[in-house]
Amino acid sequence: MKDKALQRLTHLHREHKGLINIMPLQTGGLLTEAAKEALIEFGDGYSVCDFCLGRLSDIAKPPAKEFVHDLLPQFLGSDVATVVHGAREAIFTVIHSLAQPGDTIVVDSNRHYTTVVAAERVGLNIVEVPHSGYPEFKVDVDRYEDLIQQYDPRLLLLTYPDGSYGNLPDAQRTGEIAQAHGVPYILNGAYAVGRMPVKMDEIGADFIVGSGHKSMASAGPCGVLGMKKKWEERVLRTSKSYKNKEIELLGCTVRGVPLATLMASFPDVIERVCHWGEQVAKAQWFSAEMEKLGFKQLGEKPHLHDLLYFETLQLYEISQHVRERGYFFYKELKNRGIWGPQPGLTKAFKVSTFAADRQQLTSVLDSCKAILRKYS
Amino acid sequence: MKDKALQRLTHLHREHKGLINIMPLQTGGLLTEAAKEALIEFGDGYSVCDFCLGRLSDIAKPPAKEFVHDLLPQFLGSDVATVVHGAREAIFTVIHSLAQPGDTIVVDSNRHYTTVVAAERVGLNIVEVPHSGYPEFKVDVDRYEDLIQQYDPRLLLLTYPDGSYGNLPDAQRTGEIAQAHGVPYILNGAYAVGRMPVKMDEIGADFIVGSGHKSMASAGPCGVLGMKKKWEERVLRTSKSYKNKEIELLGCTVRGVPLATLMASFPDVIERVCHWGEQVAKAQWFSAEMEKLGFKQLGEKPHLHDLLYFETLQLYEISQHVRERGYFFYKELKNRGIWGPQPGLTKAFKVSTFAADRQQLTSVLDSCKAILRKYS
Numbered sequence: 214m215k216d217k218a219l220q221r222l223t224h225l226h227r228e229h230k231g232l233i234n235i236m237p238l239q240t241g242g243l244l245t246e247a248a249k250e251a252l253i254e255f256g257d258g259y260s261v262c263d264f265c266l267g268r269l270s271d272i273a274k275p276p277a278k279e280f281v282h283d284l285l286p287q288f289l290g291s292d293v294a295t296v297v298h299g300a301r302e303a304i305f306t307v308i309h310s311l312a313q314p315g316d317t318i319v320v321d322s323n324r325h326y327t328t329v330v331a332a333e334r335v336g337l338n339i340v341e342v343p344h345s346g347y348p349e350f351k352v353d354v355d356r357y358e359d360l361i362q363q364y365d366p367r368l369l370l371l372t373y374p375d376g377s378y379g380n381l382p383d384a385q386r387t388g389e390i391a392q393a394h395g396v397p398y399i400l401n402g403a404y405a406v407g408r409m410p411v412k413m414d415e416i417g418a419d420f421i422v423g424s425g426h427k428s429m430a431s432a433g434p435c436g437v438l439g440m441k442k443k444w445e446e447r448v449l450r451t452s453k454s455y456k457n458k459e460i461e462l463l464g465c466t467v468r469g470v471p472l473a474t475l476m477a478s479f480p481d482v483i484e485r486v487c488h489w490g491e492q493v494a495k496a497q498w499f500s501a502e503m504e505k506l507g508f509k510q511l512g513e514k515p516h517l518h519d520l521l522y523f524e525t526l527q528l529y530e531i532s533q534h535v536r537e538r539g540y541f542f543y544k545e546l547k548n549r550g551i552w553g554p555q556p557g558l559t560k561a562f563k564v565s566t567f568a569a570d571r572q573q574l575t576s577v578l579d580s581c582k583a584i585l586r587k588y589s
Numbered sequence: 590m591k592d593k594a595l596q597r598l599t600h601l602h603r604e605h606k607g608l609i610n611i612m613p614l615q616t617g618g619l620l621t622e623a624a625k626e627a628l629i630e631f632g633d634g635y636s637v638c639d640f641c642l643g644r645l646s647d648i649a650k651p652p653a654k655e656f657v658h659d660l661l662p663q664f665l666g667s668d669v670a671t672v673v674h675g676a677r678e679a680i681f682t683v684i685h686s687l688a689q690p691g692d693t694i695v696v697d698s699n700r701h702y703t704t705v706v707a708a709e710r711v712g713l714n715i716v717e718v719p720h721s722g723y724p725e726f727k728v729d730v731d732r733y734e735d736l737i738q739q740y741d742p743r744l745l746l747l748t749y750p751d752g753s754y755g756n757l758p759d760a761q762r763t764g765e766i767a768q769a770h771g772v773p774y775i776l777n778g779a780y781a782v783g784r785m786p787v788k789m790d791e792i793g794a795d796f797i798v799g800s801g802h803k804s805m806a807s808a809g810p811c812g813v814l815g816m817k818k819k820w821e822e823r824v825l826r827t828s829k830s831y832k833n834k835e836i837e838l839l840g841c842t843v844r845g846v847p848l849a850t851l852m853a854s855f856p857d858v859i860e861r862v863c864h865w866g867e868q869v870a871k872a873q874w875f876s877a878e879m880e881k882l883g884f885k886q887l888g889e890k891p892h893l894h895d896l897l898y899f900e901t902l903q904l905y906e907i908s909q910h911v912r913e914r915g916y917f918f919y920k921e922l923k924n925r926g927i928w929g930p931q932p933g934l935t936k937a938f939k940v941s942t943f944a945a946d947r948q949q950l951t952s953v954l955d956s957c958k959a960i961l962r963k964y965s
Contacts, residue, residue, distance in 0.1 A: 214663055218655050219856040225627045225651045225849055229639050242634015251601045252632045256625065256850070258618015258802035258809050263605050264932065275601045279594050287590055298674050298810075301839045309710075327840050330828050334685075334836050426634035426845055433634050433845020434674075452706050460710050463677045464703050469802055469809025469847060473601055474632070480595040556640065 228547075233573045235553030237376070237520055240568035241408050241428035244474055248430055251275075251477035255470045262468060267457045269465035269472070270295055280476050288483065289421050290412025291439025295449065295459075296475070297466045300403040300424040301327035303438040304370070306461045307399055307420050309335050310448040312367040319366045319396075321352045321382060323375030328401065340364050348511045348524075350375075352382040354390070361394045370399045371418075373411070377563065378512030379404070379520025388417020397444070403427050404520060406437065407482045408567060409489040413439050420444065425471060430478035435471035492519050495574070496566045502578050506585065511561070519567040528559040531588040542584065549580040604923075609949045611929030613752070613896050616944035617784055617804035620850055624806055627651075627853035631846045638844060643833045645841035645848070646671055656852050664859065665797050666788025667815025671825060671835075672851070673842045676779040676800040677703035679814040680746070682837045683775055683796050685711050686824040688743040695742045695772075697728045697758060699751030704777065716740050724887045724900075726751075728758040730766065737770045746775045747794075749787070753939065754888030755780070755896025764793020773820070779803050780896060782813065783858045784943060785865040789815050796820065801847060806854035811847035868895050871950070872942045878954050882961065887937070895943040904935040907964040918960065925956040 234240055244252065255261055255275075264274045270281040277296075285294035297303045304327065312318060314336030320328055322341040332339050340360050345351040357369055369391050374381045384400055391398035399420040405411045406423025407430065413421035420440045426433030440448060449459045458464045467475075496519045500510045509524040510516065528542050535541045543556040554562035566574055610616055620628065631637055631651070640650045646657040653672075661670035673679045680703065688694060690712030696704055698717040708715050716736050721727040733745055745767050750757045760776055767774035775796040781787045782799030783806065789797035796816045802809030816824060825835045834840045843851075872895045876886045885900040886892065904918050911917045919932040930938035942950055 214660060214859065218652070218660055219859070221652050222656065222660075222852045222855050223623045225623075225630060225853050227630050227636055227639060228650065230630065236639075238635040238638060239633065244632050244634075247599045247601075249629075249632060252628060252846075253625075254601060254603050254606065256620050256628045256808050257615065258620075258807065259614040260603055261809070262614060263603060263612075263928075274604065276594070276597050280598065284590060284594055284598075298678075298842075299844070302674075305839060326828075326831050326834060329830050330834050330836055330839050333828055333830075334839065431634065432632050433637070434843060435845075452702075452709055454705050454709075455702050458702060458706050460706055463681060463706055463710065466674075467810060468675070469811075470628075471845060471847075476598045477601050479598050483590065483595070552639075 229552040232547070232550050232552040233576060234568050235551065235564040235566065235577060237563045237565040238427065240519070240565040241404070242426040242431060242433065243568055244432065245430050245478045245481045247477040247481065248432070248474040251473040252432060252470060255473035259468060260470070261472055269468055275473060275476060277472065277476065280479065284479065285437060286439060289406065289423070289437065289439035290414040291421055292442035293445045293449070294437060294439040295462065296472055297436045297438050297462070299426070299434040299436040300401060300422045301325070301331055302466070303422040303436050304328060304399060304401065305331040305334060306438065307448055308332060308337065308368060310450070310461055311397055312337055316367040317364045318368040318370060319357060319360045319364060320370040321372050321375070323350060323352055323377060323380060324370065324372045325376055325401065325403070328370060328372070340366065348509065349380075349513055350378050350511065351380060351513060354383045354387045357387055357390050358394075361390070361396055366396060368397050368399060370401060372401045374404050374518045374520060376404055376520065378522045379516065379518035380513045381517050384416045384418070391419070392417055403436075404518070408486065408492070408519070410486055425475045429475055429482050431475040432471045435467040435475050492567060493517055495519070495571060496521060498571070499566045499574050499578070503581070506578070506581055519565045520563060521566065522561065522563050524561045525559060527585060532559040535588070545584045546580060549576070549583075551577055551580055605928040608923070608926050608928040609952060610944050611927065611940040611942065611953060613939045613941040614803065616895070616941040617780070618802040618807060618809065619944055620808065621806050621854045621857045623853040623857065624808070624850040627849040628808060628846055631849035635844060636846070637848055645844055651849060651852060653848065653852065656855065660855065661813060662815060665782065665799070665813065665815035666790040667797055668818035669821045669825070670813060670815040671838065672848055673812045673814050673838070675802070675810040675812040676777060676798045677701070677707055678842070679798040679812050680704060680775060680777065681707040681710060682814065683824055684708060684713065684744060686826070686837055687773055688713055692743040693740045694744040694746060695733060695736045695740060696746040697748050697751070699726060699728055699753060699756060700746065700748045701752050701777065701779070704746060704748070716742065724885070725756075725889055726754050726887065727756060727889060730759045730763045733763055733766050734770070737766070737772055742772060744773050744775060746777060748777045750780050750894045750896060752780055752896065754898045755892065755894035756889045757893050760792045760794070767795070768793055779812075780894070784862065784868070784895070786862055801851045805851055805858050807851040808847045811843040811851050868943060869893055871895070871947060872897060874947070875942045875950050875954070879957070882954070882957055895941045896939060897942065898937065898939050900937045901935060903961060908935040911964070921960045921963075922956060925952070925959075927953055927956055
């Protein structure tokens with residue numbers, strides 16, 4: 214095998230370590246100090262399984278059992294919970310259990326691409342509740358009602374918030390509609406659970422899905438799935454041959470270090486959810502300051518989440534005249550100690566204000582100002 | 590939420606850290622020094638995705654692209670490879686792609702429980718090639734031929750070696766049978782790939798499955814899947830709506846730190862496979878020494894793998910007369926700095942000699958001797 218290729222593997226480094234992080238996929242997944250300890254402690258292969266008696270969610274040391282069966286359902290507002298590889302795997306698990314090939318499900322049009330792919334993997338048809346289009350891209354959840362009557366779906370799914378605009382559609386109203394029509398309802402809270410207060414029972418959903426690496430200060434990949442008691446027998450059904458092995462989980466899912474970090478971060482995650490109001494205020498302030506620079510925030514206004522989408526045509530204009538083309542903005546930010554917008558994008562991009570404090574965000578704003586000035 | 594329960598999460602510690610490790614699930618998953626660095630470097634959530642352009646296996650920094658598309662297929666002897674959450678998920682992915690509910694697959698009777706559960710998840714019937722029973726539990730792979738003629742299966746699966754006895758059935762002969770009958774053949778190498786030389790093309794398999802946390806010095810969970818070119822279109826088929834997203838992988842699988850450790854350990858893993866002969870000699874020596882103590886090694890003899898199963902009736906006898914019952918042996922070993930046999934077991938247990946050197950294994954043998962003497 215090529216020596217050089219192998220050599221490249223021996224010292225893997227991140228270029229973005231230590232920078233101000235406004236990258237939307239990453240701001241909710243930065244490890245807490247406790248999680249960093251757990252990462253090292255449980256880094257070796259199957260370390261979390263030292264005291265396994267046959268089921269990951271029943272391990273007493275580290276206290277996975279208490280975490281999965283007691284703490285997590287309380288946190289999610291669900292009757293039952295389990296841990297999974299991530300939000301997409303949770304969604305696949307639920308729809309694979311509840312729907313048959315050829316069935317239809319109704320989802321919001323701001324859904325993550327993995328919702329579509331998970332449905333394809335099961336062989337389902339997808340019908341989408343439309344959004345309002347530019348500039349707010351809002352989903353009117355009352356439209357679920359028409360589509361239920363038209364398509365007789367096996368499931369509804371709502372993305373709360375969506376990963377593009379950070380819009381928060383009316384999840385509770387969706388719950389009322391789902392219940393009125395007796396259609397099971399999945400809330401995809403990959404960017405909600407672990408960032409903001411959200412309880413499955415208060416929303417009236419049947420399932421709630423969260424992401425450890427996206428929003429619960431955990432190493433990737435891992436996620437959580439909460440559900441009503443009545444679905445446990447179906448979604449967490451066990452093998453005919455192995456009575457303690459859940460078929461949809463293939464026995465055990467996140468059998469490694471991400472689970473240790475998820476658990477270690479959990480006390481801090483519970484705490485940070487209580488400060489969500491401050492996060493929203495910070496996001497709104499940042500959005501307003503970006504607009505003062507001439508950028509335009511798309512998605513809901515006033516904005517209620519740290520995920521923000523900006524249209525930045527001035528940057529695109531600059532990119533047309535510089536050697537690095539679209540990459541100039543990424544490089545300029547990186548030189549100023551900032552990591553966030555996807556390299557290459559200048560017309561529009563997403564950021565998240567979740568992990569940066571106001572001082573750091575001021576530095577982002579000053580940097581944008583300086584970059585605009587430099588090329589004007 | 591209960592303060593005490595939350596407090597238990599803030600300092601997660603492993604009781605078995607630093608002990609001589611002969612625990613069969615763990616000896617192949619101990620991180621290399623390079624992997625320990627990568628663990629810390631890529632611990633935060635979605636760190637490996639800094640430079641993602643839409644597909645995990647195409648990321649250039651860290652060099653996932655080169656690893657997945659170039660190094661891994663060479664190592665596996667496959668045309669194509671990908672990374673997955675683990676061996677069980679790889680098996681599910683393949684059978685979900687190739688078989689329909691109601692179809693039959695033929696597997697060896699020493700298969701891991703997850704093979705059965707994965708088949709149940711797809712809705713398949715399983716037919717098993719029997720083993721020879723006590724004491725060797727050998728699988729005569731020629732029996733695949735009869736079962737193919739009888740059941741017209743969609744797939745064959747062989748576990749190489751099995752996780753109980755560490756038996757190595759004739760994988761190459763199975764390949765000949767599979768090819769002669771045109772039945773796709775999965776080699777489950779969860780305890781082979783990364784420990785011993787094994788190449789899919791030399792064996793004549795269609796698919797090869799490996800486990801990062803079990804045998805490739807990687808954090809858990811993660812795994813690898815190699816296949817012949819002709820299956821790529823089917824197993825790695827992409828979404829109709831998202832042309833670069835593989836349906837069976839739900840877009841991306843191991844999108845986090847386990848992938849970083851898998852890559853960082855890879856050069857050492859390639860190297861250690863070259864020393865497999867020494868591992869086998871060490872296992873055979875250890876087995877012979879254990880038998881001198883009156884224990885009986887089950888499974889193939891002479892043994893060709895570091896996974897060893899011992900029948901230890903003297904220990905069981907002792908357990909009937911001591912306060913800790915079956916746990917006495919675990920405690921006695923732990924007090925002597927050794928971690929391996931599952932807590933509670935004394936009649937028979939599995940160990941692995943892969944990670945311990947001869948000096949450490951001598952300490953295990955001396956400890957067994959001392960424990961037998963203490964209670965005699």
